[in-house]
Amino acid sequence: MITIKNLHASIGDKEILKGINLEIKAGEIHAIMGPNGSGKSTLASVLAGREDYEVTQGEVIFNGKNLLDLAAEDRAREGLFLAFQYPVEIPGVSNINFLKTALNEIRAYHGQEEMPAKDFLALVKEKQKLVELDGKLTNRSVNEGFSGGEKKRNEIFQMAMLNPKLAVLDETDSGLDIDALRIVATGVNALKSKDNAFVVITHYQRLLDYIVPDFVHILYNGKIVRSGGKELALELEAKGYDEIKKQFESLEK
Amino acid sequence: MIAEKSNTAQLIIDKISSTAEKVDFIDNDRLSKALLYLENKGIPNNKHEDYKYCNIDGIFKKEFKNIEQKLNVVSDVAQYKLKDALTLVVVNGNYSESLSDKLILKGLHLTAFSNLDKEEKKLIGSLANVESDAFIALNTAFSGAGFHLKIEDNEQLQMPIHILYVSSANSEALVNPRNVIELGKNAEATIIEEQICIGTGKVFTNFLSEKFVGENAKLTSYTFQNEGANGFSVNTNQVTINRYGKYDNTTVTLSGSLVRNNHNVVLAAQNCEAHLNGLFTTKNNQLVDNHTLMDHQMPNCESNELYKGIINDKSTGVFNGKIYVRKDAQKTNAYQSSKNILLSDDATINTKPQLEIYADDVKCSHGTSTGKIDEVAVFYLNARGIGRESAKKLLLNAFAQEVINKIEVDELKDKILNLFENEL
Ligand SMILES: Nc1ncnc2c1ncn2[C@@H]1O[C@H](COP(=O)(O)OP(=O)(O)OP(=O)(O)O)[C@@H](O)[C@H]1O
Numbered sequence: 073m074i075t076i077k078n079l080h081a082s083i084g085d086k087e088i089l090k091g092i093n094l095e096i097k098a099g100e101i102h103a104i105m106g107p108n109g110s111g112k113s114t115l116a117s118v119l120a121g122r123e124d125y126e127v128t129q130g131e132v133i134f135n136g137k138n139l140l141d142l143a144a145e146d147r148a149r150e151g152l153f154l155a156f157q158y159p160v161e162i163p164g165v166s167n168i169n170f171l172k173t174a175l176n177e178i179r180a181y182h183g184q185e186e187m188p189a190k191d192f193l194a195l196v197k198e199k200q201k202l203v204e205l206d207g208k209l210t211n212r213s214v215n216e217g218f219s220g221g222e223k224k225r226n227e228i229f230q231m232a233m234l235n236p237k238l239a240v241l242d243e244t245d246s247g248l249d250i251d252a253l254r255i256v257a258t259g260v261n262a263l264k265s266k267d268n269a270f271v272v273i274t275h276y277q278r279l280l281d282y283i284v285p286d287f288v289h290i291l292y293n294g295k296i297v298r299s300g301g302k303e304l305a306l307e308l309e310a311k312g313y314d315e316i317k318k319q320f321e322s323l324e325k
Numbered sequence: 326m327i328a329e330k331s332n333t334a335q336l337i338i339d340k341i342s343s344t345a346e347k348v349d350f351i352d353n354d355r356l357s358k359a360l361l362y363l364e365n366k367g368i369p370n371n372k373h374e375d376y377k378y379c380n381i382d383g384i385f386k387k388e389f390k391n392i393e394q395k396l397n398v399v400s401d402v403a404q405y406k407l408k409d410a411l412t413l414v415v416v417n418g419n420y421s422e423s424l425s426d427k428l429i430l431k432g433l434h435l436t437a438f439s440n441l442d443k444e445e446k447k448l449i450g451s452l453a454n455v456e457s458d459a460f461i462a463l464n465t466a467f468s469g470a471g472f473h474l475k476i477e478d479n480e481q482l483q484m485p486i487h488i489l490y491v492s493s494a495n496s497e498a499l500v501n502p503r504n505v506i507e508l509g510k511n512a513e514a515t516i517i518e519e520q521i522c523i524g525t526g527k528v529f530t531n532f533l534s535e536k537f538v539g540e541n542a543k544l545t546s547y548t549f550q551n552e553g554a555n556g557f558s559v560n561t562n563q564v565t566i567n568r569y570g571k572y573d574n575t576t577v578t579l580s581g582s583l584v585r586n587n588h589n590v591v592l593a594a595q596n597c598e599a600h601l602n603g604l605f606t607t608k609n610n611q612l613v614d615n616h617t618l619m620d621h622q623m624p625n626c627e628s629n630e631l632y633k634g635i636i637n638d639k640s641t642g643v644f645n646g647k648i649y650v651r652k653d654a655q656k657t658n659a660y661q662s663s664k665n666i667l668l669s670d671d672a673t674i675n676t677k678p679q680l681e682i683y684a685d686d687v688k689c690s691h692g693t694s695t696g697k698i699d700e701v702a703v704f705y706l707n708a709r710g711i712g713r714e715s716a717k718k719l720l721l722n723a724f725a726q727e728v729i730n731k732i733e734v735d736e737l738k739d740k741i742l743n744l745f746e747n748e749l
């Protein structure tokens with residue numbers, strides 16, 4: 073699905089990603105954990121094509137294509153989806169118009185015709201139900217005045233609508249109450265198939281109780297410093313990052 | 326240093342005098358005042374405070390060196406008509422009865438200026454002072470064959486009136502459309518004024534409208550300007566509102582090489598209300614300059630202004646909003662807001678609120694903001710597969726909506742929305 077090799081990225085003079093290597097196959101779920109400021113969101117943004125970051129080294133192959141050569145919109149059209157840690161409010165653009173535009177531009181990219189309005193509305197209904205999103209929200213402006221939890225649920229709703237190959241969920245669990253957490257997880261599990269993959273960025277084990285990862289990686293100071301199975305998350309939950317930080321500091325010396 | 330006086334006004338007078346029809350509906354005294362004012366003051370350049378960003382003298386010198394007045398006959402305007410409105414057509418400043426719809430609306434009277442009786446003729450020029458502005462003077466001296474539109478007391482027009490001003494020439498030309506619109510006591514009307522320019526020659530349109538809103542009357546007015554590269558215009562609306570009267574105007578400017586709007590509203594009695602909304606998009610070297618004046622003369626009135634600009638390429642947008650609260654105008658509420666998006670580094674916006682307040686118990690506020698397109702939002706849209714161009718369109722559309730949504734005539738709103746999206 074995606075192969076990330078020795079990825080370095082900076083903003084201004086500051087290097088944030090310092091050589092990331094990661095291989096994700098179809099059908100897998102990967103969790104990325106790590107302390108605040110370690111570079112998790114940066115990795116997600118770089119993959120999605122945010123231009124504020126400069127990739128200084130490395131390559132990313134996404135389904136046989138050189139991802140870093142593609143504009144952000146083409147990455148999405150190729151099937152990459154980023155659920156933002158901080159979803160953006162866009163006053164005046166209705167959720168529904170936004171999704172219709174997105175869906176149809178993705179279809180056009182693949183040489184498909186616009187989705188008939190009837191089918192589109194049926195799809196909206198179906199996916200709304202999946203993530204138990206209040207129908208009123210879909211008619212409002214994108215994320216405008218949404219509560220923190222509503223914004224996160226809206227991200228999952230968009231993901232369900234666009235049906236990506238690889239979805240990166242950046243702290244989609246933060247700010248969610250227990251019910252919402254379950255709903256988001258149900259949504260992800262319903263969409264999960266042998267043809268797609270998920271990267272779940274999180275600080276907490278509790279999401280991983282619902283979305284069980286095949287691999288867990290710890291990102292620290294711009295690098296993946298440890299990888300393991302789902303038990304690694306439990307270990308972290310118990311011990312925290314102290315050990316890793318110490319190891320790292322002694323390495324630096 | 327004494328600035329050398331420009332002779333542009335004299336040149337214009339010389340060039341168009343020979344072809345101009347005699348203006349028989351304005352008395353000689355006012356005509357000579359107009360000419361004298363023009364000769365003395367000239368066409369304003371950027372040294373003139375009110376035309377600081379709008380050097381019209383310069384534009385005349387550059388773009389209208391050879392005014393030849395080869396005006397075209399226009400015989401078909403079907404494509405511009407709205408289905409559910411009564412259309413009145415003005416070609417090169419002159420009302421065309423043959424192109425206009427029959428006046429079947431109850432309570433509506435239209436009289437060509439020349440057919441007004443002596444008393445009624447006095448209405449022409451009673452609001453727009455010839456000695457206040459060069460373009461009022463110019464229009465007065467060479468006024469086109471306009472009309473007086475009257476909506477009778479207590480009548481509510483069943484249909485909007487769509488006045489289509491068509492400019493068309495095969496040479497450089499100057500035209501001076503003019504009208505007087507009068508709403509009687511308790512009358513209500515919706516009037517759409519649309520300006521287009523369709524010939525091969527550049528036309529300078531110097532438009533003047535005097536609007537009387539009677540006691541407890543309501544005038545909903547839309548101005549739609551889409552003249553293209555050959556269109557240059559100065560448009561003066563001089564409005565007076567009476568007790569409990571209400572005046573709403575929404576002006577949308579989509580194209581035109583030069584568009585200067587002077588929208589002057591006098592809240593002349595107690596408890597009246599005025600709203601001015603504007604949306605303009607500019608590109609290339611265009612200049613769109615909106616000057617508004619809210620003149621609060623009496624207590625308990627309210628005014629509200631919202632102007633939005635989208636400025637691209639090397640174009641320039643101007644919003645100058647003057648609010649004048651006279652000493653008798655206690656309990657005035659006056660608000661003004663101007664918001665702009667610059668789409669290029671070479672684009673310019675000049676905004677200036679001017680509040681002159683001589684009463685003490687008033688609520689006035691103004692706000693202005695200028696920014697670029699929100700790149701964070703663009704990225705969010707990109708990340709969902711929406712390309713840069715469509716993302717920009719969605720965001721600009723969202724920006725414009727606040728103004729476009731003020732248009733209550735669906736057909737007009739859809740038309741403007743379509744054209745607006747094409748302009749982006
Ligand atoms: N635009 C920016 N300008 C300067 N520094 C930045 C910028 N964006 C990110 N950084 C820095 O890069 C580092 C990594 O940030 P990032 O948001 O990727 O961390 P994170 O792992 O997602 O943290 P969190 O768990 O708090 O979400 C931080 O030190 C942050 O301050």
Ligand SMILES: [Mg+2]
Pocket residue numbers: 112113114157242243
């Ligand atoms: Mg983060």
